[in-house]
Amino acid sequence: MAKFGMKSWLLGAAASIAAFAGSAANAVEIEYWQYFFDARVAAMEQLIENFEAANPDITVKMTHFPYADYRTKVAAAIPAGEGPDVVQLFYGWLNDYKAAQLIQPLPTDAFPADQVSADFFPMVGAMREGDNYWALPTAVRSLALFYNERLFDEAGIDSPPETLDEMIEIAKKLTKADGAGNLTQVGITAGMNAQDHHWFREVLVRQMGGEPYLDDYHTVNYNSDAGVKAIEFYTGLANDHKVTAFGFMDEPQAAFKAGRAGMHIDGSFRIGSLNKTRGLKWGVTELPANAAGERFNYSSYWVNAITTKAEGEKYDAAVKFMQYVTSDEAMQIWLDVVGELPAKPSVGLTDSNANNPVFGPFIRGLAYANTTKFANESGQRQILMDMVQRMDIEGQAATDAIAVAAEAEQKLLDDYYASN
């Protein structure tokens, strides 16, 4: 039996070597790089398999690195003529990659800019420059309001909030305190360190009638009445309505996972880890609208781009590969395997996807989402965290706090755009 197994294995190996040698004669091999994340690698393996089946003369070799090393490796490899032909990068890094001449624009015949703009959700327009797109996503992420169904039932709440006012009323019913007034369960989590800084920038400021940035995100514009209203609303959750505490249970998502928070704003990437949390029954709904019924959302995404290393037949193969990974089929696979949202309405807004109880609220959010063009996301997040800390710990007034934050962020943007 063992002998037979060995023999058939050898036969199989010989056959595959022969097949490999046969196709290798006129095959093009291109390299694809992404950072390591289990589900993303699994999804990409499936995409590569499908792509190779459809294009027998092209093979795609995927390499992945830990997130921490990713940028350094890419930066070292491409100028040396090594490394990827198609590379994955965070949308916020596009400027840096363009300036360092690591990537080239997508060809207009395969990716006509107007057609792409019509096909993709609007925030992908951040990747366009004139008549060219520089990079395109397979999948995108957005925000929504998670809620704990058990706590909702316990408090006798039938449906999740539709507006900000309803959200506060529901949060009040969900908040619990001990005898000394220390919160032991919060109505809604709060923490600029998590996703709340996106909620503030792109959602609350707009809902209060403002425009967070001007000049293509080069000018800070939230130092306005709308900005003050937005930050007063946000800190008011803790200070006036007392339905939350900053730093409650260390991290917002930890409080929600532990069943100590009624509601929690987070991204679609959280779905997987919430599904793995035992004993947590959760639902999700769109971010609450303002009194006028206006809704906004924030979207971020990873994109794929063709590097400057790809030339000749490798370039042609890279273009074909880019076309495949931005196709409807690839997006559906990515949604099923990774749980990230399709970047095109044609896939996202199909009946089954848009009405999916889990993905639906996120996908519907994409239609009214904006994408912040960050110069340094963690630096800009830090500025908003400090703003809330100054109000919360040092008792600074909202108007002063937002003025200081706007000035600091403007300086960060000016420094960045002066040197890039």
Next chain:
Amino acid sequence: MYRNLTIRQKQIVWAWAFLAIPVLFYVVIRFYPTGNAMLISLQNWNLLGDRTWAGLDNYAKLMQDEVFWKVFKNTFVYLLIGTPVSLVISFIIAYHLDRVRFMHGFIRMLYFLPFMTSAVAMAWVWRGFYQPVPVGLFNNYLAAAGIPQIEFLRSTTNALPSILAPAVWAGLGFQIIIFMAGLRAIPRSYYEAARIDGVPWWTVLFEITIPLLKPTIVFIVVFSSIGFLRIFDHVFNMTSNDPGGPLNSTKPLVLMIYDTAFNAFDMGYASAQTVVLFLILLIVSLIQLRILRDR
């Protein structure tokens, strides 16, 4: 040619042959990156593009950066509280532990255990202790006793000492072992002579024990100073939601360097900060060696 050398010359050749390996290692692993960092501090570089010449711009920016001066101060607060406190506590413990015979090895092991524990794991456990109710151990006790909660980490005044406490505790074991070795090395005959003369214990302590421990104290002071000036793991892991916060009140220089290099990708500016840290370490160590050396 080798044959014609004298035995002494042959010994020198062999000595260099063996020394070449560590020398080469140090040049490649230490001196080259150090020199490179100094060079990058005079340039602008975002890791991706070309390096461009910046002259002393990065240093000028540093002098005007409020955050840098805040961080500079924090770094010295870590040093000026951490080193004396850990020195005194570890000496007191070692002094008494030296006299304990009962379960001596076991007690010594208990003190040494935190030193062998991963700083990251320890920082996260302490971070849990410091949380407000309902999860924080300390605040749960306070709340149960009817005492108002203390904001350990979400406070601009309490956060730094709260982070320093486990860092001091973690280093104690090592310092205690060194102190005990130093205490054992003091000849018994001095103590016997003192006892015959009927000298009180504090005179023995201040006239015999401490003066003879001077080399040990110099070693521990220099060693722990360098440690506190380079503090990173405890701060980063206990404040990873808001690294070095709140409002930069706990941020040490190393954390600022990390943030500048790997979040802002401003390698030139980060290198300038690194060069400053290097100079601080050099100056502090030289001063300590000078003050504490034998007359």
